[in-house]
Amino acid sequence: MMGQKEELMGKLAEAVVEMDIAAVEAKCHEALEAGIPAFEAITDGLSAGMKKVGELWNNMEIFMPEVMGSVDAYYAGLKILKPEIKQNEKTSYLATVVMGTIWGDIHSVGKDVAIPVFEGENFKVIDLGLDVPVEKYIEAIKEHQADFVGLGTYMSETFLHVKDCVEEFKKAGIRDQVFVICGGPAVDSDFAKEMGADDAWNDAWEAVAGMKKLIAQHG
Structure with missing residues (x-):
C-alpha cells in the first residue's frame, strides 16, 4: 500500500506541475478509491506539486503562465478532495x-x-x-x-x-x-x-x- 500510495501521490504532483487538469482529477478520484485520506492526498499530492512549481519558478525554468496553469490544476483537484476530508483526519497546521x-x-x-x-x-x-x-x-x-x-x-x-x-x-x-x-x-x-x-x-x-x-x- 505504501509503495502504491507514494507512486500515486507522485503522479498527482506531476500532473499539477504539467498543468494537466484531467490527470489531476483522475488521480484524485483514484486516491480516494484507494483509501488514501483526502487531507494526505492534498498535502502529499497537490501541494507537493505546487512546491515543485515553486522550485521551477525560482530557477526561472517556468514563468507566470505555467504557474497559473498549475494553480488551475491544483484547484481542480482541491474541489474533489476538500469535501472528502473527514473530521478525524490529521489537519495540524504550521x-x-x-x-x-x-x-x-x-x-x-x-x-x-x-x-x-x-x-x-x-x-x-x-x-x-x-x-x-x-x-x-x-x-x-x-x-x-x-x-x-x-x-x-x-x-x-x-x-x-x-x-x-x-x-x-x-x-x-x-x-x-x-x-x-x-x-x-x-x-x-x-x-x-x-x-x-x-x-x-x-x-x-x-x-x-x-x-x-x-x-x-x-x-
Missing part, C-alpha cells in the same frame, strides 16, 4: 493565515497563486476575497485566531491602506496577536515596515520563507 486583496483593489492573480503555495507549506489559509474592508480583516482574525493577516495590494495607492489597517488593528486590540504581511507587485518591504507591517514580498515563495522566519524569531 500557522493560520487570513488574507485578501485590500479595499479599493480587485486584482486576484497574486492571491490565487499565493494560496496554494501557502497551503503547500502547511499553512491554513482563510481567503477573504477581493476589495476587503478593514472590518472584515479584523472579524476574520478574531474568528479564526489567525497568526498572520495578508494584505494583498497591486496598486501603489492601495498599498498606502496598509497604514490604515495597522492603526485599526491596534484600536481593535489585535495588532500584537498577528503578523501583518503584504503581498503584490506594488509592495516594498521597507515602506511596509514604516507603515507598521511586519514585512512584504512580491513573490509567494519568498513570502513562505519570510513567514517561517517570523515564526522562528517570535515563536
